[in-house]
Amino acid sequence: MVMTPTQIEYFLMAARCLNFTEAANRLFITQPALSRQIAAIEKELGFDLFIRDGKTLKLTPAGEVLLEELPAYLMHYNKIIEKAKAKSHGYSGILHIGMLEGSILSEPFTHVFHDFTRLYPNIQIALESLSYTGLIKGINDEILDIIVTLNFDLNERGNLKTIHIGKSETYIVLKKDL
Incomplete structure (x- = not known):
């Protein structure tokens, strides 16, 4: 098969x-x-x-x-291919970052990624957009190195270190006549 x-x-x-x-x-x-x-x-x-x-x-x-099951398998497969490709080009590594589906990279993040790649040119950044469950599974299975997400229950997980990086504004949008 x-x-x-x-x-x-x-x-x-x-x-x-x-x-x-x-x-x-x-x-x-x-x-x-x-x-x-x-x-x-x-x-x-x-x-x-x-x-x-x-x-x-x-x-x-x-x-x-x-x-x-297949999303984790595909992510793992892609990580293996990326590692092989990086080795073939002499890169020293790939930083796998998972982001919550639907979230958009804000300007501070784009600057951080730009500065990081300038300081560490031999390390590539690979971004993955996943559900919250996929992010937790990805970091626990060591497919992702870092995740950027809402807090939810992360503080209750002893094997993870969380760093607060800012506040996210949340809005409710509805029709004017409601």
């Missing part, structure tokens, strides 16, 4: 969107191409990943397992 990293990305996007057309658009491929890839994956694996019921799409229990 062989699933390429590209096929894994295709499956993950389709599983997150639960809509092949939307997933294909996000992947910048056609919907028929995505459908063919998903069918090829299912044939290779020997089981269905999706329940197709008219226009609705749901994950099978096997698909749910893959959706849960």
Whole structure:
């Protein structure tokens, strides 16, 4: 059984969107191409990943397992490839930083990253955008070196050091007539 990293990305996007057309658009491929890839994956694996019921799409229990496990596998695979690539170019390392999905790098962060790469030109920075659960799993599994996130329950985790770096403004946005 062989699933390429590209096929894994295709499956993950389709599983997150639960809509092949939307997933294909996000992947910048056609919907028929995505459908063919998903069918090829299912044939290779020997089981269905999706329940197709008219226009609705749901994950099978096997698909749910893959959706849960494959992001960490893909991240680990990519880290191995990055390490090999870095060694081939003589870099001395890659700093893997995870950020909470949907967060945007503010100006202070971009300056910090710029200064860091200027001071340490042999170290690359690799940014990953993940869910909170994915960030915690990534740092606990030593796939990520640093995570930038909201605090949540991080202070309760004895194996992690937290450093407060600033406040995030939070807003509620609603229609004016409510």
